[in-house]
Amino acid sequence: MKTILTAMKISISEVMETMFFLPVEFLEKPAQKQIKALKGRQSRACCLDFSGDGSGSVYLLVPTPLLLEMAGNFMGEPGEFMGDELLDGTLMETVNMMTGNALRKVNAKIPFELGIPRLVPGSQFPETEGTLIIKTTGPEMAVHITLG
């Protein structure tokens, strides 16, 4: 778990800075109440399964105001005017890039397969070990890795 969490942190930084122009910092091993507080906000969540040397799932939980900012930076136009398809698409592409980039970093020689990202209710975001809270210049978001 430690190896993939380390790779995921580097990956998240690269994706957030390269594609969304947002520098990030991490809060590792957040308390359950911090995760619950994030889940209590208006947010969107998605999940992506992966398999290969190891298998598991990556969950991404993003508060709506931050997703609007990310989508706006990504697409180069105000996120406030974007519909659900673009916002959800941005969310799912984000988890796709974060996960694929992280798995390449764990071991570039070992093949892996990614599933198709799917939207999930924010309430399904796990509150167990394997969660990173990601601090941005605005709202915080969270990533969780479940290993199978």
Place this chain on the structure above:
Amino acid sequence: MISLLIVDDSLPMRSVIKKTIRAAGYGQSEFLEAANGKEALKLLKNNWVDMVLTDHNMPVMNGLDFIRAVKADAIIKTIPVVVISTEGNESRVREFMDSGAAGYLAKPFTAEAIRDLIVKFLGEASYDEDYSDSNENLDF
């Protein structure tokens, strides 16, 4: 003017790639879009493009199967197909290239990397800026 087909199941990603290419100087480019390999093959039956940029991880038909189908078609097999994907471990990239892909770019990518790809396969001359410069220098 260049004509490109972008194949990706993510609408935002297709939009970002288009905008990046336009911002790189190819303002008059013509874009076709498909959400998976099967849709892309249908488009290629009736439209000629200079280059294809495709994701791998898509529903219905993934990028690898799409490349194999393109390269098996006598008419469209000469079109360069470049993979832009998160799935880029060494064996998968080798599989893309062995199947006939012309190149590979990992996501996340920079605008410069996209521009370099277009220049590599379609050449500097297709820059709209170069095009307008050359028009000014035409001797009638």
